[in-house]
Amino acid sequence: MTTSATVANAAVGATTTPAPDDVQPARAGAGRVAALTKGSTRTVEYRGLRLTVPSGWAVHDLDRAPRTCVRFDRPALYLGRPGADQRCPARAVGRTEVVLVQPAASAKALAASGGGAEVRELVPGRATSVTAGSTADQEAHFDLTGTGLVATTAYADRPGLVEAILADATYAGPKRSGGGPALSGGTSAAPSLSDPPSLPAGSTTTRFRGLGFDTCAAPSATTMRAWLASPFRSVGIYIGGVNRACPDGNLSASWVRTVARMGWKFTPIYVGRQAPCALQGDLGPIRATNPGGQGVAAAEDAIADARRFGLVPGSTIYNDMEGYDTGSASCRRIVLAFLNGWTKRLHDGGYLSGVYSSASSGIRDLSRVYVSSTFARPDVIWTARWDGKPSVWGEPYVANSKWSMHQRIKQYRGPHTESWGGRRIEIDSDRVDSLQASAKFSYEVVSSGDLVTRKGPGASYPAVGRRESGSNVNVLCQAAGGQVGATNVWDRLADGTYVSDLYVGTPNNRGYSAPIPKCRYSYMVWTDSLRVRSGPGTNYPQVGQILYGGMANVLCQRTGTKVGKSRVWDKLDNGGYIADWYTTATGRPGYTATIPRCP
Structure with missing residues (x-):
């Protein structure tokens, strides 16, 4: 985001002005807004979407100040998801021109953003009528096609101004201007942390540690039951992508439900466009023009595929980036731009981002930009290195301090045939210690x-x-x-x-029932080394730590001693507690709405 409005006195709805370096001069071609405002405009950018608005409008960054009250009685541009606990005045009446742009977490969230009203599709920069179908409440809701964003507009007597803002909008793919979660005073907590996933209400993250396998075509349910005799309990499934070699075959939502009931976990694989310098020939390449936008498109397609197979938000989807020639700097830049778009769009859609690649190409390049002001780091890596060693640690191209908290898979053995329960499959073998897909x-x-x-x-x-x-x-x-x-x-x-x-008729109605997982909510840690304590406070003994960029797998939240601006503490799935202030949880410094309170 290149606009970062400092929100002051939000409880009474004070108008705010962005810092000078957050405001860009009006671009050529922003003619409609400029004409309506006599040329006095500013251009702001949010996740690759550039909007030109009147210079007198306040610009509110809801990602940094989620308690800001979204009001339709004062001219403003709101960027980000409105918080659950907004600080609004007791009484506010009136209506003027306003635009709210926020990530589209899911189809349900998109419908909810419209308050039950019609949500129309709109390509940024295309002329539209905001009054069509919205004359009663003078609001309109748009799915901004291809951006992962939705817009809500309100208007009084100048609907043409809102129409001009949408008509002048452009989208250049996801971008970051550096900085992690914001601290008070408008400073950044740390460079490089990607925006957290927008986990909606109907989501959970599933963690698995053990052996897994992947194979081109999903085996039959009968074979999967026979393979319960094997040491494997995770299976890689190819869900889509322009370079996917095997069609759906047995794979369906019904297959996922059946196999999940057996106790299997899933590693969804999407084989999208490949590096233009890929070592394997005959692969559909990433085009040099707008590779980030192609990553966004791939993520949108992967989300649709995941939903089709019943894999809910909170699931990790792995982009398969086959080995490529790292001697080409331009090729490496194209790959990283593509994966940046992939991760950003998955996060906006409520899914986690994984990347599969060879140790010496994709994984090495990802490791090099682990700390970056422009790259949205994936949540999990899947390293292909066929050395026969079933361990995710001690890899030569990625330090153990990176992706250190249940954020790794290693494909340690290439294609070979194994037989279990009388059924033979050609597989690759994997050591899994990562976040997987979540099923129903x-x-x-x-x-x-x-x-x-x-x-x-x-x-x-x-x-x-x-x-x-x-x-x-x-x-x-x-x-x-x-x-x-x-x-x-x-x-x-x-x-x-x-x-x-x-x-509910689960297998055990007095306790937890396998194979249903415990509810988890996963967010990254943005401090160098976050202490894990035995209780919700700094006075409790330290029992561990999570390094910078590590994943905190949260079960619930409760109040504890104050750290930074927050008294919220997160209980982890290992029983320890961490200060929520140092995570990318979307509710900070308060509670995150999707995470329950600890009993």
Whole structure:
């Protein structure tokens, strides 16, 4: 983001002005806005989208100040997702011209951003009518095609001004201007951290540690059951991409559900465009023009494929970048620009980013830009080095301090045939210690009457709906919560709500049920070395640490001693606690809405 408005006194809605270095002069071609404002404009950029607005408009960076009140009674441009706890005045009445641009986390989030109203598609820079279908409330909602962003517009008596802003917009692919999560005073916490994934309510991250395999075509469900006799429990599945060699075959949403119930974890692989200097011939290459935009397009296609196969937000999708000639500097730049777009778009879509590549090409180049002011680092790496050593550590091209917290896979053996349970498959062998895909598990509601769904894992959370007895619910994960009968386990459903596991026909309604994973929410750490403590406070003993860029796998949040600007502490899936202030969690310095409070 190249605009970074410092929001002051947001509780009373004070108008703010961006710092001078955040404002760019109006570009040639921004004629419509300039004409309506007599030439007094400024151009700001957000995740590659350039918007020209009147110079008198306030520009609010919601990613840095999520409690800023989004108001339609004062002319302004809002950039980022509005926070759950905005500091709004008790009373505000009126309407003027306003534009809100935010990431589109999912189809549901996109619909929600429209408040139930029609959400129209719009290519940035194309003329549109904001009044079409919106004359009653004088609001319009647009999916900005190909950007991973959505726009909400409001207007009073000048709808033409909002139309001009959209018509003058351009998109140049995702960019960063340096700096990690913002601290008070407008400074940056650390260079290079990518924007965190926008995990929506119906999401969870799934972690697996053990052996896995990948193969070109998904084996039959019968073969996968036979292979439970093997030491493998993770399977790589090719979900799409212009260079994917094997079609769907057995792979379907039904196959994923069936195999997940057996206890298998999934590593989704997307084989998109390849390096123009790829060592293998006959591969569709990344074009030299706008490689970042091609990475965005690949991520959008991969998200659609993941949804088609029932892999929910919070899943990690791995881009397969085959080995290439690292002697070409221009080729390396093209690959990194492509992967930058890939990661940014996956994060905006609520998914995590993984990259598979050879140790001496893609992985080495990723390691070199681990600390970068322009590159959005992927969450997980998958190294191909066929040395027969099933360990993710001690790799010659990437230090152990990088991608250090359950963020690695190693393909340690190339194509060979193995037979388990009487079934033979040609596979590659993998050591997995990483975040995987998250699937849905369908179970029957076994309550005597309607089962109440709640906003969090406990009867104290607000009721938000009901499910009929005898109906099926899609369970994503399980979390500890308030005691109900003989259990404190709650099931998180695919719509983000919770129900007591006592009333769901899971294998064990008194405790956790394999293969359903525990609910996790993963965010990066942006300080050099974050202490893990035995309790939620600096007075508790240190029991570990997470290095810079490491992934914090959070179960829940609670209040503890103040660190930085926050009293929120995160409980990790290993039982330790960290200060939330030093993570990229989207709610900081307060609670993150999607993460439950610790019981």
